[in-house]
Amino acid sequence: MTGMTAVVASCGNYSNEDLLYMSAVPSSSQLAVVLPAAATTVMQAELAQDTHNGIGNVNTLLDDVLGLVDAIRSYEPTSRTSSRRTWGPFADSNHPGWQWELVVNRTGATTFEYELDVQNTVGGSAWVGFLTGTFDLAGGVKQGSGTVKADFAALATAAFPLDDSSRPLKTLSITYQNFQTPGSPVSVTLAIERMPDNNGVTSVTFTYEILADGSGEIAFRLVGNVIPGPAIETLALNAQWLAAGAGKATLAVVSGDGAGMAQTECWDSTFEATYNDKPWSATEDVGDASLCPVLPSFQ
Amino acid sequence: MRSPAKRAPRLAAVFGALLALFAAGGAHADVLHRFAVIAGNDSGGADTRPLLYASADASKVYDILTRLGGVRAEDATLIIDGGASDVLSALAKVEKQAADAARHGEHTALFFYYSGHAKDGALRLGESRLPIDALKGLVSAAPVDVRIVILDSCRSGSITRSKGARRAPAFAIESESPRDAKGLVILTSSASDEDSQESDAIGGSYFSHHLASGLLGGADKSGDGQVTLFEAYAYAYDRTVADTAESAAGAQHPTFSYDLAGNGDLVLTDVASRHEGVYFPRQAPSGVYFLVDRQGFVAAEINKGDGVDRRVALSPGRYRVKRRLADRLRVGEIDVPRGALVTLEEGSLRDAPFSADPVKGGSRVDLSSRWSVGAGLGFQSVFEAPDGAGLFPPTALVEIDFALRDFLRRDWVLGFDLAGGSANGVAPVVETPFHFSEASVAASLTVEWPHRYLTPFVGGRLALLLMNRTFEDNVFPAQFYATLSPGLVTGAAYHFSRSTSVVARARLHYLLYNVNGNRSLGYWELATMVAYDF
Numbered sequence: 001m002t003g004m005t006a007v008v009a010s011c012g013n014y015s016n017e018d019l020l021y022m023s024a025v026p027s028s029s030q031l032a033v034v035l036p037a038a039a040t041t042v043m044q045a046e047l048a049q050d051t052h053n054g055i056g057n058v059n060t061l062l063d064d065v066l067g068l069v070d071a072i073r074s075y076e077p078t079s080r081t082s083s084r085r086t087w088g089p090f091a092d093s094n095h096p097g098w099q100w101e102l103v104v105n106r107t108g109a110t111t112f113e114y115e116l117d118v119q120n121t122v123g124g125s126a127w128v129g130f131l132t133g134t135f136d137l138a139g140g141v142k143q144g145s146g147t148v149k150a151d152f153a154a155l156a157t158a159a160f161p162l163d164d165s166s167r168p169l170k171t172l173s174i175t176y177q178n179f180q181t182p183g184s185p186v187s188v189t190l191a192i193e194r195m196p197d198n199n200g201v202t203s204v205t206f207t208y209e210i211l212a213d214g215s216g217e218i219a220f221r222l223v224g225n226v227i228p229g230p231a232i233e234t235l236a237l238n239a240q241w242l243a244a245g246a247g248k249a250t251l252a253v254v255s256g257d258g259a260g261m262a263q264t265e266c267w268d269s270t271f272e273a274t275y276n277d278k279p280w281s282a283t284e285d286v287g288d289a290s291l292c293p294v295l296p297s298f299q
Numbered sequence: 300m301r302s303p304a305k306r307a308p309r310l311a312a313v314f315g316a317l318l319a320l321f322a323a324g325g326a327h328a329d330v331l332h333r334f335a336v337i338a339g340n341d342s343g344g345a346d347t348r349p350l351l352y353a354s355a356d357a358s359k360v361y362d363i364l365t366r367l368g369g370v371r372a373e374d375a376t377l378i379i380d381g382g383a384s385d386v387l388s389a390l391a392k393v394e395k396q397a398a399d400a401a402r403h404g405e406h407t408a409l410f411f412y413y414s415g416h417a418k419d420g421a422l423r424l425g426e427s428r429l430p431i432d433a434l435k436g437l438v439s440a441a442p443v444d445v446r447i448v449i450l451d452s453c454r455s456g457s458i459t460r461s462k463g464a465r466r467a468p469a470f471a472i473e474s475e476s477p478r479d480a481k482g483l484v485i486l487t488s489s490a491s492d493e494d495s496q497e498s499d500a501i502g503g504s505y506f507s508h509h510l511a512s513g514l515l516g517g518a519d520k521s522g523d524g525q526v527t528l529f530e531a532y533a534y535a536y537d538r539t540v541a542d543t544a545e546s547a548a549g550a551q552h553p554t555f556s557y558d559l560a561g562n563g564d565l566v567l568t569d570v571a572s573r574h575e576g577v578y579f580p581r582q583a584p585s586g587v588y589f590l591v592d593r594q595g596f597v598a599a600e601i602n603k604g605d606g607v608d609r610r611v612a613l614s615p616g617r618y619r620v621k622r623r624l625a626d627r628l629r630v631g632e633i634d635v636p637r638g639a640l641v642t643l644e645e646g647s648l649r650d651a652p653f654s655a656d657p658v659k660g661g662s663r664v665d666l667s668s669r670w671s672v673g674a675g676l677g678f679q680s681v682f683e684a685p686d687g688a689g690l691f692p693p694t695a696l697v698e699i700d701f702a703l704r705d706f707l708r709r710d711w712v713l714g715f716d717l718a719g720g721s722a723n724g725v726a727p728v729v730e731t732p733f734h735f736s737e738a739s740v741a742a743s744l745t746v747e748w749p750h751r752y753l754t755p756f757v758g759g760r761l762a763l764l765l766m767n768r769t770f771e772d773n774v775f776p777a778q779f780y781a782t783l784s785p786g787l788v789t790g791a792a793y794h795f796s797r798s799t800s801v802v803a804r805a806r807l808h809y810l811l812y813n814v815n816g817n818r819s820l821g822y823w824e825l826a827t828m829v830a831y832d833f
Contacts, residue, residue: 012780014766015814016690019729019775027774074776080815141729 013076021085021104022073024112024135026146028066031176031188032059033208033218045267045276046284047249051239054220058190058206064165065150065172069116069131072102083107089119095161097122110138118160128158145177168195186210200225200232209298214243217298221254229257245269246293266292331445331565332400333370335410336389337361338378341709343416343423351709352497353414354379354749356451356507360412363514367568367612370410379750383427386413390437397443408445408565411438414507417452435485444482445565447528451488451507484565485556486510486532488539496543496551502596506553509538509600516570516611517601524571524610527564538602570612576635577618578642579609588643589621590633593798610640620648628653668706673802674699675828677718679737681810682821690812691766691822692724692735698826700802707744712756714743724768732771739764743788757789760806784808784822798832 033055077085088101099121104114116131130151137144152169155162170193177187190206201224210216220237227233233256241247246269252262266275266287275287339357341350361377364370374396376389390411397407411434416423421430438446488506501508510531512518518526518534536553543551570576577590585605590613592598598618599611615637622629631648635641677696698718706713721736745758767779786808792800806824811817 010780010782010811010813012766012778012782012814014690014768014778014780016726016728017815018778019726019731022775023729030774082816 015080018077018080018085020137020141021077021106021112023137023141024104024146025069025073025102025114025133026066026135026148026176027070028059028062031062031066031174033188034210044271045249045265045273047237047239047251047263047265048247048267048271048273050237050251051218051249054206054237055218061172061192065131066148068100069102072100072116091121092118098160101127110144111136118155118158120158120160125158128154128160130155143177145175148172148174148176168197170194196224211296211298213296215296216241225256227253227257231256233257233259240295240298242269242293242295245271248292248295264289268293331369331408332397332405333364333368333374333408333410334393334397334443335361335364335368335370335375335412336378336386336393337364337375337410337412338381338386338389338415338424339413340378340380340415340424342380342425343418344426347416347418347423349709350415350497351499352503352507353416353451356414356503356511357412358750359503359511360414360449360507360514362614363511363568364410366614367514367570367573368410369566369569377750380425380748382424383422383429386422386424386429386434387437390441393443394441397441401442406445407443408447409438409441409443410447410449412449412451414451414504417450422450422452439483445484446482447484447486447565449486449510451504451510483557484528485554486535487554489551490554498542501600505539505542505551506535508597509542510535512538512597512599512601512611514568515599515613516568516576516609517599519570519609522607522609524569525566526568526570527566529564531567534602538600568612570610573612574640575615575638576610576612576640577633578640579603579611580642581606581608583608583643583645584622586622586624589623591619591621593617622648627651669704669833671702671704671830671832672700673702673828673830675802675826677720677804677824677826677828679720679822679824682823689724689727690820691737692722694720694722694735694737696720696737696739696824696826698828700828700830702830704747704832710747710749712743712745712747712758714745714760716741716743726770729775731774733768734771735766735768737764737766745788747792752794753791754794754800755789755791757787760786760788760808762786762808764810780812780814782811784810792830800830800832802826802828802830804828 072087072090075087075090077087079086083106085104086101087103089099090101092098092100097120098118100116100118102114102116104112107113112135114131114133114135115129117127117129119125119127131148132151133146133148135144135146150169150172152162152166153171156167171191173191175189186209188206188208190208192204192206194202194204196202201222203223205219205221207219208216209218217238217240219239220235222235222237223232225232226235234254236252236254237249238252239247239249246267248264248266250262250264253259261279263278263280264275265273265277266289267273273286274291275289276285277289278284337357337360339354341353343350357377357379361375365372365375374393376392378385378389393409397409400407413422417431420432421428422434435448438448488504497504498508503511513531513534514526516524516526518530520530520533521527532553532555536555539553540550543549579588579601583603585603588601588603589597590599590601590611593616598613601609601611603609613635615635617632617634620629620631620633620643628651629645629648630651633641633643633647675698677698678693679696680693681691696718697720698716700714700716702712702714704710704712717738717740719736719738721734723732724735725732739762741760741762743758743760745756747754747756762784763781764784765779765781767777769777786806788804788806790802790804792802794800804824804826806826808822808824810820810822812820
């Protein structure tokens with residue numbers, strides 16, 4: 001058979017194993033938060049809009065970070081071993097003089113670790129780790145859990161030319177579970193550490209959970225000097241919704257100036273406010289709490 | 300060597316005696332239960348040169364006897380490229396059938412026809428031998444009332460190919476009537492010291508060609524629509540001698556030995572009852588008419604006399620007609636529909652130069668090789684070895700085949716095929732649906748064994764496989780794989796008409812998969828298709 005093999009020409013990237021290694025690294029679309037589509041109404045509830053805006057920012061950030069991985073793994077692996085797939089090095093066409101390499105290692109029967117590194121080819125400097133992650137497919141590749149950490153500070157230290165939106169960021173940490181199974185509960189937690197922005201925000205924590213029936217919950221937690229005054233505030237925005245779109249959100253000042261204040265707002269499936277209780281601006285209050293939808297219990 | 304001049308008086312005496320028998324007893328075609336064993340073998344073993352048309356001649360005779368000769372298909376055995384044991388088995392089977400028929404009070408007749416090599420006192424069927432004496436003994440002892448043995452065998456040749464490879468010792472059949480064999484007739488294609496010759500121009504041996512033409516109606520000298528044994532022999536004799544007189548191998552003289560023992564003449568074919576073929580009216584000019592089939596072979600060669608008519612019981616199909624004059628040809632075409640007797644009108648023929656002769660001849664490749672095309676459906680499945688599980692899903696294929704027959708060698712088929720198909724699958728481990736598509740282009744070389752209805756074949760094939768899959772929602776990039784895959788192919792074609800057949804085929808292929816290290820996989824394919832021979 002060896003002789004026969006020698007004369008038979010074959011080529012390609014047709015591989016089930018490659019798919020498994022690719023699955024260890026989530027794509028941006030797999031972790032993106034998908035809310036019921038916002039209706040175009042001039043009366044869209046304030047906190048519903050804030051929720052959509054916040055999620056849009058998160059998805060943009062995921063695109064920036066994991067889009068790079070998506071682009072790299074769209075190619076055939078450069079090399080394969082029994083426990084490793086390597087993509088690259090690939091030159092970064094947007095940043096001449098820099099190249100990327102993605103290495104995915106299988107560390108156990110169900111566990112993977114991966115690392116996306118960048119190197120300055122001009123200066124001949126060492127590889128710098130930008131993205132690291134783990135994945136455990138125990139229970140099935142679509143019901144596994146994983147972590148992703150992006151180290152923007154390391155890129156800045158290596159003088160990688162970050163864009164304006166990425167430059168203030170220090171780290172992005174993501175944990176996720178069941179991220180690919182339609183109809184199954186999904187849980188994603190995302191934490192951002194950054195340099196203080198105009199509002200003094202230094203960290204954002206984001207938790208996202210979708211239940212099997214399509215209803216979901218998002219919780220944002222910001223730390224920064226957002227409210228005028230000497231103290232650093234912690235703000236929490238909790239939004240919950242039904243699959244049809246109707247939902248409820250509460251914006252609370254957890255600590256700092258104005259601690260204890262909270263706004264509660266409900267909206268219907270057209271995202272028009274049905275109830276708004278805004279203590280610091282009573283003129284904006286509408287409806288009553290009985291108009292809020294009945295929501296399921298979230299973790 | 301015997302000369303025609305010496306032979307003629309003896310033939311005259313024979314026919315005189317037979318005419319008397321015929322007048323007294325009449326023809327018995329309608330009361331005879333007829334059996335036939337017909338064998339043709341192009342190969343005569345290691346020390347002989349392969350013949351080209353022995354099998355074709357046997358098939359032609361089989362067709363005539365079962366179509367026009369009153370032999371039922373279940374009572375006829377055609378042995379193409381078989382061995383001596385096949386012939387002996389067939390004779391044993393006939394012996395049993397004939398004995399059963401005799402117990403039911405039926406008169407019986409056995410036709411034995413052989414076309415192929417004969418040397419050193421034996422028929423040469425491939426590597427096997429069947430001694431002539433043993434054959435005569437078997438046939439003589441068969442429990443039938445009439446036995447007719449026709450042997451088209453012999454040796455050598457140059458411009459026209461002759462049967463056999465070397466001279467001496469001659470293949471001899473006693474032409475005198477053996478006293479212990481009542482109702483025995485033996486026809487041979489040539490005298491004991493002569494070669495029997497094949498011709499590319501007519502696509503067969505001279506003797507079998509003229510015998511067949513005679514049986515189709517050309518030999519019906521009496522004009523009663525029936526061809527008797529003596530009419531057929533006389534026609535074959537005259538035409539064979541005439542055609543071979545100028546050949547380098549010399550004239551070939553068929554021989555005839557008989558002892559009908561009161562059975563009278565025997566009707567071999569009944570061309571009138573068939574009412575299908577070509578009718579030459581009385582007013583048609585006399586001469587030799589060639590009826591040429593689509594492959595360029597002479598299906599019948601009819602020597603029409605002045606003021607007589609002739610029926611030629613050709614199979615349905617389109618034929619070109621040629622009559623040769625001193626300075627030109629008269630050519631035309633005629634269609635024979637199923638169940639119709641078509642009259643050949645002289646006015647439908649036109650003058651043509653000799654260069655437009657529809658009888659090809661000369662080049663073996665031109666005569667023998669032919670294209671066929673087929674189309675059909677197949678199914679392919681990669682063996683589910685542990686390493687290959689879930690890689691390539693079972694796939695339905697649409698296939699187109701092109702085949703060039705008898706190009707490299709007789710009964711070798713050089714084939715080219717294209718196939719394409721698609722299927723849906725789910726990638727294991729990642730549980731992701733995908734759409735799989737495949738295209739292949741391949742070349743094959745097979746050997747086939749043509750029989751009247753069934754042609755089995757076996758050979759090798761080399762395929763270039765191009766496989767691709769795309770994933771639902773593009774969650775993964777598309778993947779492809781290309782490989783050369785060697786394999787084996789076997790199957791059979793069933794011919795339900797002269798040009799059309801249904802093919803059933805199986806393939807077994809090796810598949811190298813080397814994306815994640817070398818893995819030896821395999822796949823099988825089954826296909827059925829309809830093929831058309833040009």
